[in-house]
Amino acid sequence: MKCRKMVKRTAISSIALWSLLSLLLAGCWNNKDITDINIVVGIGLERTDDGKVILTVQVVEPAAIQSTSSGNGKGGGGMPKPVFVKSYVGETVFEAVRGILSTVDKKMFFSTAQVLILGEKLSQDGIEEVLDFFQRDHEIDYEMNILVAKGVTPEEILAIESDIDSIPAIYINGTVENTDSRATVKKTMLIDLIKDMGGNEKQPAIGQISKVGEKDVKTEGTAVFRDGKLVGWLDSYETRGYLFAIDKVKSTVINIFADNSKISMEVTRSKGKISVAFKNGEPSALNIKVEVEANVGGYEGKGRLELPEDLAILKEMLEEEIKKEIGMALEKTQKEYFSDIFGFGRYVRKYHPKYWKKSSKNWLTVFSELPVDIQVNAKIMRTGIVKSPVD
Amino acid sequence: MGRRVRKRTMIKIQITGHDNTCTDSGGQIPGSVEEVEAKLNETFSCCSDFIYRKISCGKDGLIRILIAYINGFVDKRLLNQDVVHPIIEYLSGDHDNSRIYERLKECIVINNDIKEANDMQQAVDGIVSGEALLFINGENKALVIGVKAPQGRQVKEPDTEVSIRGAREGFVENLLTNTTLIRKRIKNPNLKLEIMQLGKQTKTDVCICYIKGIANDRIVNEVRERLKKIDNDGILDVGIIEQYISDSRLSLFPTVGNSEKCDKLAGKLLEGRVAVFCDGTPNVLTIPYLFVESIQNTDDYYDHAYFATFIRLLRVMALLLSNMLPGLYVALVSFHHTVIPFKLMITLAASRQGIPFPPFVEALLMILVFELMREAGVRMPRPIGQALSIVGAIVLGEASVAAGIASNLMVIIVAITAICSFVVPPLVRATMLLRFVFLIAANFMGFLGITLVVVVVFAHLCRLRSFGIPYMAPFSPLTSSDLKDSFVVVPIWAMVTRPKILRQEEGRGRKGTKRQEVKTGL
Numbered sequence: 001m002k003c004r005k006m007v008k009r010t011a012i013s014s015i016a017l018w019s020l021l022s023l024l025l026a027g028c029w030n031n032k033d034i035t036d037i038n039i040v041v042g043i044g045l046e047r048t049d050d051g052k053v054i055l056t057v058q059v060v061e062p063a064a065i066q067s068t069s070s071g072n073g074k075g076g077g078g079m080p081k082p083v084f085v086k087s088y089v090g091e092t093v094f095e096a097v098r099g100i101l102s103t104v105d106k107k108m109f110f111s112t113a114q115v116l117i118l119g120e121k122l123s124q125d126g127i128e129e130v131l132d133f134f135q136r137d138h139e140i141d142y143e144m145n146i147l148v149a150k151g152v153t154p155e156e157i158l159a160i161e162s163d164i165d166s167i168p169a170i171y172i173n174g175t176v177e178n179t180d181s182r183a184t185v186k187k188t189m190l191i192d193l194i195k196d197m198g199g200n201e202k203q204p205a206i207g208q209i210s211k212v213g214e215k216d217v218k219t220e221g222t223a224v225f226r227d228g229k230l231v232g233w234l235d236s237y238e239t240r241g242y243l244f245a246i247d248k249v250k251s252t253v254i255n256i257f258a259d260n261s262k263i264s265m266e267v268t269r270s271k272g273k274i275s276v277a278f279k280n281g282e283p284s285a286l287n288i289k290v291e292v293e294a295n296v297g298g299y300e301g302k303g304r305l306e307l308p309e310d311l312a313i314l315k316e317m318l319e320e321e322i323k324k325e326i327g328m329a330l331e332k333t334q335k336e337y338f339s340d341i342f343g344f345g346r347y348v349r350k351y352h353p354k355y356w357k358k359s360s361k362n363w364l365t366v367f368s369e370l371p372v373d374i375q376v377n378a379k380i381m382r383t384g385i386v387k388s389p390v391d
Numbered sequence: 392m393g394r395r396v397r398k399r400t401m402i403k404i405q406i407t408g409h410d411n412t413c414t415d416s417g418g419q420i421p422g423s424v425e426e427v428e429a430k431l432n433e434t435f436s437c438c439s440d441f442i443y444r445k446i447s448c449g450k451d452g453l454i455r456i457l458i459a460y461i462n463g464f465v466d467k468r469l470l471n472q473d474v475v476h477p478i479i480e481y482l483s484g485d486h487d488n489s490r491i492y493e494r495l496k497e498c499i500v501i502n503n504d505i506k507e508a509n510d511m512q513q514a515v516d517g518i519v520s521g522e523a524l525l526f527i528n529g530e531n532k533a534l535v536i537g538v539k540a541p542q543g544r545q546v547k548e549p550d551t552e553v554s555i556r557g558a559r560e561g562f563v564e565n566l567l568t569n570t571t572l573i574r575k576r577i578k579n580p581n582l583k584l585e586i587m588q589l590g591k592q593t594k595t596d597v598c599i600c601y602i603k604g605i606a607n608d609r610i611v612n613e614v615r616e617r618l619k620k621i622d623n624d625g626i627l628d629v630g631i632i633e634q635y636i637s638d639s640r641l642s643l644f645p646t647v648g649n650s651e652k653c654d655k656l657a658g659k660l661l662e663g664r665v666a667v668f669c670d671g672t673p674n675v676l677t678i679p680y681l682f683v684e685s686i687q688n689t690d691d692y693y694d695h696a697y698f699a700t701f702i703r704l705l706r707v708m709a710l711l712l713s714n715m716l717p718g719l720y721v722a723l724v725s726f727h728h729t730v731i732p733f734k735l736m737i738t739l740a741a742s743r744q745g746i747p748f749p750p751f752v753e754a755l756l757m758i759l760v761f762e763l764m765r766e767a768g769v770r771m772p773r774p775i776g777q778a779l780s781i782v783g784a785i786v787l788g789e790a791s792v793a794a795g796i797a798s799n800l801m802v803i804i805v806a807i808t809a810i811c812s813f814v815v816p817p818l819v820r821a822t823m824l825l826r827f828v829f830l831i832a833a834n835f836m837g838f839l840g841i842t843l844v845v846v847v848v849f850a851h852l853c854r855l856r857s858f859g860i861p862y863m864a865p866f867s868p869l870t871s872s873d874l875k876d877s878f879v880v881v882p883i884w885a886m887v888t889r890p891k892i893l894r895q896e897e898g899r900g901r902k903g904t905k906r907q908e909v910k911t912g913l
Contacts, residue, residue, distance in 0.1 A: 019843075019847075031725045031749075031835075032726075032728075033725050033743070033749055033750060034724040034725070034728060034736070034739055034740050034743055034750075035743045035744055035746070037728065039737070039740060041733075060737060060740075062737045062739075062740035062741035062744060063741050063744040065737050065741060066737070066738070066741035066742075109728060111728060112728075112733050112736060114733070139729065141729075
């Protein structure tokens, strides 16, 4: 009896000892105080002429943010800057990530990065190899937004001193996020890009960013890639057409010009669907079907909107406008860039796997030659409080 | 451990042996006043509060009587009025000399609380417990008359358990007052009050209280057995009994409840629990005590069930927060930066800027300062309280932040932790210590460490028993009918059944029997 008790007691105490040891000996391998890291908010990547990578980081200085946001920075004059921007040239991205520490004191913490800005030159040379690091590293946030800089280097964009937000990366990110209500820039997160890059079912398309004046940026348009290389751009109207087709429009404003007046239609709901028609086992046409609900948001000019017939005409004009935008985007990617950013290939692989297996290699050639059928169905829901504009 | 216990018992035996020679007051009551006087004088030597009086009365002063009592313990006016005066009056008139003792016992003494002492031990016990001894020359027995003076403070609202609604009456130090308070609420002969004396020196009255037919006999027997096994010099507080009879003596969690509120205790008795009163203590033990009881409060039953449910959930949240909040904070700022929302991260980093200590040390310091303040606040004389709270507010809140020793956020964290810890009073002590365990685990392993401690604590809770009843009931084992009064409170009119878990006939598992083995070892 006593003996058994002793054995049990030893067992219990040894378990306690081992768990205690595992607690203590595990050590502080990853215990890093929040003040011992540099909080990165923006990353820029560009390629030098001799093929090296320029990594630019925008890092927040929390104390400075706190004092600017509370509005009573102690003692005027030398206000600390809320962010600093540092660049480093390295052979690879990872080397640059570590190399940048030669000029900065604390380790970079990338999970907080809001935007990744790719340089134009780097994009033309191909983005696949530099993105490998971002796929591999466990600290990277997969929901980080990606943009391609047009006409400027990423460093120039990250170095702006915006009046809108004390952290430029937050400001840039905000302009990308508000595409929900304008649909003129393609919002691409890192995870989307990673999904698009494997295989050729869908070519990546990334939003475009450019600089306006000294202090501001503009995110409008889309960078079109083929096989990981930048091949061209879509302007804001073509971008919207593209977004209509891939069902990414939440809300936007479309202008209709009629009889010397301008009617702004607010799209409140949109549903886009792409498909590929097949005939005799071969693809015969690219179909895009979009259903739109819209309200009359503004009527600048003279005109009537009282009769159902007036609205029917308006509806037709709206459908035409959307159709035109989609057509422009499709035309450009098909005939000029040879890049299937719509993801018709994904549809084919899903519904016609046999065909896809056979001819996925030359899908882009097939894609660029297929005829196009675009159907737009619009519904006008409301005209607001007034019907016709006030005389 | 077994060896140590045996040694302790041996010492005890020696002490008792010594004591017995000192207060040897047993034996027959001798037949004459002089002998009784001598014996009492010997027993109560050096007891300045012991008083006796010899009365010679009857027509010729031949009948001799001795009255003995402890000064201050007995209501002298009552004694004279009820005992001395009627006796003198009776004996000075016509009386039958051969039946004086019987007549006094049956009629003359105007007091209803009369017992007979057949030997010296009983007589002495009566005297020390505040009763008066009446001895008539020539008898081998004596009368013990209850003329105890009312003592102790008035019944008032307990400071420790404040409630918004419900009775304001709280128990006092006097056992009889307490039992009356309960009897007043439960007017039923099935309310049983079994009295026994514990403590070899103090001879404290301890009373087991339960409602026959509602309380589980098995539990009542178990309580009785465990109380009988208490072998101790003095029971100064019911807390001493609690430590002797609780199931898991090494656990941080209480397995015996206590209360000062009459209505709360009545409620517990009606649920089928057993109460243990102890003379000299305003706290009453309730047995068995389960984990859910720590989040229950009498107010819950007197108000609408919605509010009660909301407050229950609030208490659960507070309980979790008061345990884990400092640990969670440390884990967040030193391990898991990835899960912090970006804007919060900026705030966190800004507030920690320039703090010389790592978060763990900072948290430890602040919690220790708070615990010191709390302890000082409890022990300190009331009038100084304000001075302490000013110092506390300035030192904790302002100066430490201004001096850059602690961050703003840490002050908030400690403040929230402190507030939360007082929301669930029965577990204040357990959380006080567990908080450090969580903190240390968080510092070494982050969320993983916290999870590990949570697992260990829950495993321990599920293993605990209170008088054979699983501590985590009704959650584990899941007793669906008892869930009506757990996190969710159903309206009182829908609570139609008594807690089922208290009624189960067989003790679940071996814990109960094992427990008895340990007890016999003592």
